[in-house]
Amino acid sequence: MSDAGKSNKPYALIRLLEQENEALRLKSARHEFRQIARELTSAEPFGLAIDLPQQDDPEDLNFPPSADALLPTLPVPAGSIQPEALAPDLPVVAVYDDELSGRQLAAALLGLLKTQYRAPFARLLFLCSSFEAVPFLGRYGYAIDHIGRSDPAEALTRLHRRYGVSQIRSVGTGALIAQINAD
Amino acid sequence: MTALQPWSRHSSDPLPQLLADHGSFGGSGNLVVPSQVEALAHWPEIEGFQGEVAIVLRRQGQEDTGEWRDVLAIFRRLVSQSERPIRLLALTQAAADSLAAELALSVTPAEPLPRGYRGTTARVALSRSNGPLQLRKGPLGPFPARRYNLARLRRRAIIEADPNDADLSDIATFANGEKAAQPATQNPQPVIVIVVPNGTGLGHVTRMLAVAGKLRQSHAARVVFWSFSHAAGIIHRAGFETVLRQTAKHLGADLDDWLLWETEEFASALGHLRPDLVVQDASNLQHFIIDALARPQRGAARLALIRRGMWQKHVLGTEALAAEQLADLVVEPGDLAAPADRGVTRGRFERTDSFADMAVSAPVTLTRKDQLLPARQARRALGLGWGRHCLVSLGGDELWDWSPVLRDIVEAAQKQRIGLVWARSPLSLRDPGFAGSRTVLGQSRYPLAPYLAAFDGVISAVGYNSFHELMQLYDKPVLLVPRQHSRLDDQMARAQFAAAQGWATHLPEGEPAQATISSFMADIRQGKVISSRPAWRDGAAEIADALGRLLESGA
Secondary structure, three states: OOHHHHHHHHHHHHHHHHHHHHHHHHHHHHHHHHHHHHHHOOOOOOOOEEOOOOOOOOOOOOOOOOOOOOOOOOOOOOOOOOOOOOOOOOOEEEEEOOOOOHHHHHHHHHHHHHHHHHOOOOEEEEEEOOOOOHHHHHHOOOEEEEOOOOOHHHHHHHHHHHHOEEEEEEOOOOOEEEEOOOO | OOOOOHHHOOOOOOHHHHHOOOOOOOOOOOEEEOOHHHHHHOHHHHHHOOOOEEEEOOOOOOOOHHHHHHHHHHHHHHHHHOOOOEEEEEOOHHHHHHHHHHHOOOOEEOOOOEOOEOOOOOEEEEEOOOOOOEEEEOOEEEEEHHHOOHHHHOOOOEEEEOOOOHHHHHHHHHHHOEOOOOOOOOOOOOEEEEEEOOOOOOHHHHHHHHHHHHHHHHHOOEEEEEEOOOOHHHHHHOOOEEEEOOOHHHHOOOHHHHHHHHHHHHHHHHHHHOOOEEEEEOOOOOHHHHHHHHOOOOOOOEEEEEOOOOOOOOOOOHHHHHHHHOOOEEEEOOOOOHHHOOOOOOOHHHOOOOOOEEEEOOOOOOOOHHHOOOHHHHHHHHOOOOOEEEEEEOOOOOOOOOHHHHHHHHHHHHHOOEEEEEEOOOOOOOOOOOOOOOOEEEEOEEOOHHHHHHOOEEEEOOOHHHHHHHHHHOOOOEEEOOOOOOOOOOHHHHHHHHHHOOOOEEOOOOOOOHHHHHHHHHHHHHOOOOOOOOOOOOHHHHHHHHHHHHHHOEO
16 A cells, blocks of 8 residues: 555544434434424423422512623524524524413424524524423523513513523514614 | 612622611612722722712721821821712711711711621620631631631621721621611522532432421422433422533533633522521531631521441541531431441531530431331332333442342342332333343332332342431331442441341452352242331421521521
């Protein structure tokens, strides 16, 4: 074997590993998306059988946004259905759950995540009025913010500073709820 | 409320912490400036402030005499030229006399704080002789003072200061307060913030739900959870206010960036809630809690760490053990297998030379003995039919591949005609690996312990909560399947200890499992009962009482 052949061998191996890695990432993302679809189309999506003594619903807690202008922007994860890193110029969009629950919320999420899986259009942060979908969204690697029953538009300033969220949209209709003024 | 300006928020000066604890600077329209140096640095803001302004003048501290006099001279000129009324205060009568003489202006002593410590002879000494402010508690230390809030410390110890530092001596005198001073109005409903991490399962959440329930019931406390766990919905359903948080790992964030945010937002929550106590259930106190609590205007909340034992013997835990020097109280939830504890925290609850008070409780379970359902009722509720049933509860599957054991379990169960019920974590919907078997039912009820009587045997991982539920609330055969992982407790030691006591059988490490599992299934088939297990004790109530005593131990 020639010297040139010898020196190319490790690179060929690396290339092969890279290709296999890419194939695995694709497979893993596909598996995650199928799992999501299975969960969201099940009879009881997000269903938790909790047997704790009945208590009054506690108050929602929301605190005023920080006045510290020097805090860095935190990243918003892509979620486990994306086989590769999302383009850095994608906008960060907070998706409000419209106070939906159960199968209605599941259907709306499935519609959104299908689109996101096929052609990612944003980094998604889920703005939840209840804790119902939190284990589900957390399991698939999404960022979540719980705002309870407060007006989602009021969360925009804080979410913009913390995550760089530029707009809040409805999960069901995609309608714009609030956005940062570019001026 | 004292209106301290944001500039004192990150200051290394401990006085703003004490001023924020002072009830007499009332009125949100007031501005209290904690020193003449701060006043000079922010004079335009002081001049432009619309409400009442008080400036606390300080005697000489670490600066040299010339520098201290120069600052006072400039300050005197500014005050004399200003047309706005300014109240000049000092921390003690002696300081007021001395500063009035130096400035030839009227300086009055600030109204003293009410005495903070109660029934203690503990002493904390402050010193700046080596540079940054440090503190010692008896022979312990020095510790960097920036990690403590003086408003908290003054409730647990008598504060002393280096006698050569006049300013620090004034701060210590002011911190100790006076018996005759008007005590602050006590909050009839203590506010307690509980921080729960995102562990590998529901262990932290379950333990703290048990304690929180007791705090609510026996101490009329308002309990708020700061939850990194995605089980926030369970906490909320239990009736507790819940703030959902995201870990740096979940976000993929740089740890330092994330810490800045967590500290800022936790401090904001503390300012809003003004808690009397912050409790964390973890192996270590997280930095954001310490840093947020040290900020002024964040109340004088006590700090307690709930730290279970049975650490893996190779885990050094150097930083985690150092957390004992930051908390007021460290409580170890008792472990039935404590005699087999090989970890670094073994026996630490007996220490008397730690900054924190140390305590140990009885084992904690969320389910009480009186909440157990009779067998027939439990079976009906779970929809189990006739025949023998074995619960398989092996915990989250993130850290372990159960497949070799599962195969043996399914085969042995089929041989004995025993139905298997797979306990799924409410946080996980992943396929357990034997979902294809017709004999397997899924169950994701929380908590599952009240239904234990429905089962003729249980195969379980050996995490803290499952182990103590099974050993104290169940009398049928149990097969313990330990998981050894550095992020988990020493499950093998716990399992071996239980087996040695005759409470359960276990799968020994590295040995074939088939024979043990077959023998266990035969025990189930025969309807074996284990009567030697320990009686249930209410560890949650003991921890809640220890926290209650901490709340009552100072003003």
